[in-house]
Amino acid sequence: MSEKIIIxxxxxxxxxxxxxxxxxxxxxxxxxxxxxMFRGFEMMLNGRAPLDAIYYTERICGICSTAHSLAATLAxxxxxxxGPTAQGRYVRDFMHGCEFLQNHIRHFYQxxxxxxxxxxxxYPLYQTNFRDFRLPKEANDLLVQHYFDSLPFxxxxxxxxxxxxxxxxxxxxxxxxxxxxxxxxxxxxRCRSILQGIGDFIENVMIPDVGxxxxxxxxxxxxxxxxxxxxxxxxxxxxxxxxxxxxxxxVSVNAAAGGTVRGLDPGRITExxxxxxxxxxxxxxxxxxxxxxxxxNKEGAYSFIKASKLENLxxxxxxxxxxxxxxxxxRGISTMDRYIARVLEAKxxxxxxxxxxxxxxxxxxxxxxxITPDSARGQGLTDTTRGALGHWIKIENSVLDFYQIxxxxxxxxxxxxxDGSPGxxxxxxxxxxxxxxxxxxxxxxxxxxxxxxxxxxxxxxxxNKEPKxxxxxx
Amino acid sequence: xxxxxxxxxxxxxxxxxxxxxxxxxxGADPGFDYMISSMVDLVYxxxxxxxxxxxxxxxxxxxxxxxFILAVEGAVPLKNGGRYQIVxxxxxxxxxxxxxxxxxxxxxxxxxxxxxxASHGGVSAGRPxxxxxxxxxxxxxxxxxxxxxxxxxxxxxxxxxxxxxxxxEPQLDEEGRPVFLYGxxxxxxxxxxxxxxxxxxxxxxxxxxxxxxxxCRGPMTTIDCPIRRWNERINWPVQxxxxxxxxxxxxFPDAMxxxxxxxxxxxxxxxxxxxxxxxx
Numbered sequence: 001m002s003e004k005i006i007i008x009x010x011x012x013x014x015x016x017x018x019x020x021x022x023x024x025x026x027x028x029x030x031x032x033x034x035x036x037m038f039r040g041f042e043m044m045l046n047g048r049a050p051l052d053a054i055y056y057t058e059r060i061c062g063i064c065s066t067a068h069s070l071a072a073t074l075a076x077x078x079x080x081x082x083g084p085t086a087q088g089r090y091v092r093d094f095m096h097g098c099e100f101l102q103n104h105i106r107h108f109y110q111x112x113x114x115x116x117x118x119x120x121x122x123y124p125l126y127q128t129n130f131r132d133f134r135l136p137k138e139a140n141d142l143l144v145q146h147y148f149d150s151l152p153f154x155x156x157x158x159x160x161x162x163x164x165x166x167x168x169x170x171x172x173x174x175x176x177x178x179x180x181x182x183x184x185x186x187x188x189x190r191c192r193s194i195l196q197g198i199g200d201f202i203e204n205v206m207i208p209d210v211g212x213x214x215x216x217x218x219x220x221x222x223x224x225x226x227x228x229x230x231x232x233x234x235x236x237x238x239x240x241x242x243x244x245x246x247x248x249x250x251v252s253v254n255a256a257a258g259g260t261v262r263g264l265d266p267g268r269i270t271e272x273x274x275x276x277x278x279x280x281x282x283x284x285x286x287x288x289x290x291x292x293x294x295x296x297n298k299e300g301a302y303s304f305i306k307a308s309k310l311e312n313l314x315x316x317x318x319x320x321x322x323x324x325x326x327x328x329x330x331r332g333i334s335t336m337d338r339y340i341a342r343v344l345e346a347k348x349x350x351x352x353x354x355x356x357x358x359x360x361x362x363x364x365x366x367x368x369x370x371i372t373p374d375s376a377r378g379q380g381l382t383d384t385t386r387g388a389l390g391h392w393i394k395i396e397n398s399v400l401d402f403y404q405i406x407x408x409x410x411x412x413x414x415x416x417x418x419d420g421s422p423g424x425x426x427x428x429x430x431x432x433x434x435x436x437x438x439x440x441x442x443x444x445x446x447x448x449x450x451x452x453x454x455x456x457x458x459x460x461x462x463x464n465k466e467p468k469x470x471x472x473x474x
Numbered sequence: 475x476x477x478x479x480x481x482x483x484x485x486x487x488x489x490x491x492x493x494x495x496x497x498x499x500x501g502a503d504p505g506f507d508y509m510i511s512s513m514v515d516l517v518y519x520x521x522x523x524x525x526x527x528x529x530x531x532x533x534x535x536x537x538x539x540x541x542f543i544l545a546v547e548g549a550v551p552l553k554n555g556g557r558y559q560i561v562x563x564x565x566x567x568x569x570x571x572x573x574x575x576x577x578x579x580x581x582x583x584x585x586x587x588x589x590x591x592a593s594h595g596g597v598s599a600g601r602p603x604x605x606x607x608x609x610x611x612x613x614x615x616x617x618x619x620x621x622x623x624x625x626x627x628x629x630x631x632x633x634x635x636x637x638x639x640x641x642x643e644p645q646l647d648e649e650g651r652p653v654f655l656y657g658x659x660x661x662x663x664x665x666x667x668x669x670x671x672x673x674x675x676x677x678x679x680x681x682x683x684x685x686x687x688x689x690c691r692g693p694m695t696t697i698d699c700p701i702r703r704w705n706e707r708i709n710w711p712v713q714x715x716x717x718x719x720x721x722x723x724x725x726f727p728d729a730m731x732x733x734x735x736x737x738x739x740x741x742x743x744x745x746x747x748x749x750x751x752x753x754x
Contacts, residue, residue, distance in 0.1 A: 008527060008560070008562050008568075009526065009530055009531075009561060010526055011523050011525065012521060012523070012524075012526070013521070014491075014492045014521065016487075016560060018560065018563055037558070038489075038551065038605050039490075039551075040604025043604045044600040044602070044604065048731060049732035051734050052731055055719055055733050056727060059491050059493070059596075059727075060491060061491050061492075062492045062495070062497070063496050065491070065493065106496075106499065110522055114523075114524040123510060123515075124515055124516065124517040124533065125510060125517065125518075125523050126524045127524065127533070129525070148507050151499065152502070155501075155502060159705040159706055161705075162705035162708050162709045163705075164709075164714065165709075166704065166711035166712075166713065166714030166716060167709065168500070168704070168705055169491075169496050169497055170624060170625060170721070172711040172714050172716040172719075175716070180679040180680050180714055180716045181680075181714050181715060296554050296557060296558070364680055367679045367680035367681075367715075368678060369737065
């Protein structure tokens with residue numbers, strides 16, 4: 001006898017999704033993650049001035065906007081045939097790293113902790129009927145205190161980003177050639193001072209806190225494994241002077257079972273749309289090929305999130321993928337490992353930021369007048385907070401003519417593949433045993449371990465029969 | 475004037491990037507913790523609340539017959555009967571953003587549109603507006619306090635909220651924006667104004683002079699960025715050597731594009747730019 005459980009809204013994530021699971025004998029036998037919002041950035045970008053993509057695509061996501069400004073810039077630099085200066089790249093990667101810190105601190109304390117820690121009931125915001133709270137009072141009180149103590153540190157990470165970027169979210173400083181910001185000694189020392197506080201917090205509070213969760217919820221090492229295929233586009237990598245500070249582009253198939261770590265060919269990335277609300281003349285395609293149009297009445301489809309694949313396989317992306325692939329953390333692949341890897345990655349990123357600061361020299365970082373080519377294409381691939389992010393662009397008549405975006409949450413929250421196989425987080429849910437079917441705590445905890453960003457995952461739309469827009473670029 | 479301290483507040487995230495709640499978390503003095511403990515009783519916020527699923531929606535429905543302030547970020551998609559954004563599922567029925575904003579919006583004591591998308595559609599309604607998104611005023615029969623900006627500065631929101639709680643509704647301009655925040659253009663108070671007055675213009679980013687010829691929208695944008703600045707007042711876009719892109723003005727982004735214009739010469743100034751040169 002099977003039963004369906006629907007959770008909607010899944011709160012404490014960015015954006016809107018519904019989880020529908022089928023349960024037999026308290027075990028999840030099928031799962032659907034349904035993206036339930038839609039804006040259509042890929043169509044909006046068509047016809048716009050290419051450089052505007054840097055600031056425009058940031059608005060895909062409020063918690064990871066810096067990532068989009070970086071991916072758009074990388075794609076444009078390839079299309080324009082320019083690259084960043086060494087100093088410019090240090091500064092913009094520094095800004096990107098600040099976003100990791102902001103995001104990881106907020107994800108751990110504001111999004112994760114209320115799943116495992118009984119928050120104070122005198123705030124209506126924190127009232128819940130969940131019963132599976134296991135920390136003894138003293139440990140619970142401490143984590144509640146740290147929930148509030150963490151707020152100035154995530155804020156400070158955004159402040160560091162704004163120091164070079166002008167503001168956060170939605171910075172201005174990441175641009176062609178690296179950054180528009182100048183470096184000065186007072187900025188450098190200010191960064192060091194702020195980073196010292198953040199580093200102490202990560203080391204002395206955040207890492208012990210995730211240890212507390214792991215100690216009282218060890219069963220979460222046993223669920224949420226998923227396919228175990230890991231992917232990263234690389235980040236903080238390939239500096240001429242420094243080499244790779246974190247991770248090169250890499251994948252591993254069946255990593256937990258001993259799969260080797262190897263490089264990846266982005267040419268083998270595809271998207272599949274049989275189970276998502278899009279139609280096209282093909283149901284699988286490479287990023288430069290086509291952008292399907294939306295059709296919410298499509299038979300059999302259930303989500304605004306497509307299914308992304310590499311070599312026809314589903315992959316997990318994000319902090320655990322990076323920590324595993326780079327060899328930093330290999331305890332296992334599970335719900336709890338994802339939470340731990342995210343916290344450990346905050347420490348790693350903090351170290352990288354200090355290294356980047358060491359390289360900075362006061363002065364301008366190098367800007368130029370950038371002339372838009374008449375016709376060009378470019379791809380911008382980078383790993384970001386939640387995993388692998390790609391922007392693929394074509395320019396015709398000096399305006400954007402094609403804009404494909406595949407975000408980390410498309411990888412992690414994929415709908416079923418064309419063969420009916422579940423997406424990455426759907427696979428992670430299947431097989432989970434629910435302790436209490438009336439109040440299933442496991443589903444939200446497993447899903448949140450992926451740090452979903454539905455705002456990012458459901459940006460897409462492009463009726464390719466639409467007449468082209470003509471914009472005059474002064 | 476009644477002191478509304480402790481009044482219930484709902485923060486709705488509709489079709490957008492959820493960047494305004496992130497921006498709110500960047501506020502300090504008051505910070506988020508002060509806001510929820512000493513200003514309002516926040517009962518619903520998608521990104522932060524402990525409850526999920528139907529239990530979360532119960533929090534929302536419980537407030538309907540109470541006195542509350544409604545803050546909204548994100549636009550309202552109208553396409554396919556509003557089904558381009560589902561905000562929850564109540565006993566088998568999917569609830570659209572359109573339904574929830576109309577249900578709450580007409581009952582709240584005050585409604586605040588936080589950020590560009592809620593105010594006027596913003597980026598979510600960028601042409602050709604694939605989801606047919608609109609600002610919340612377009613689907614409500616009542617007055618909405620407008621706080622455009624992408625995102626909304628935490629102090630614009632918290633300052634407006636403080637005004638509502640301690641002093642009632644602030645003076646609003648004819649478009650619903652608080653005059654104490656949106657009364658004076660960026661250009662008037664820009665730290666690079668003296669370069670403009672002398673006609674010294676930057677030709678690329680990274681230069682210390684006036685970015686009017688790069689397409690700065692400071693003259694067309696009324697808000698207090700030059701004196702308030704961002705992220706605990708550490709910086710703002712002009713100080714980062716980039717022009718204002720008019721994110722706090724109605725019409726953003728389409729009316730502000732292209733954001734960056736290299737090689738603007740006297741001979742190809744836009745009509746708008748000519749007006750600025752004449753007026754200022």
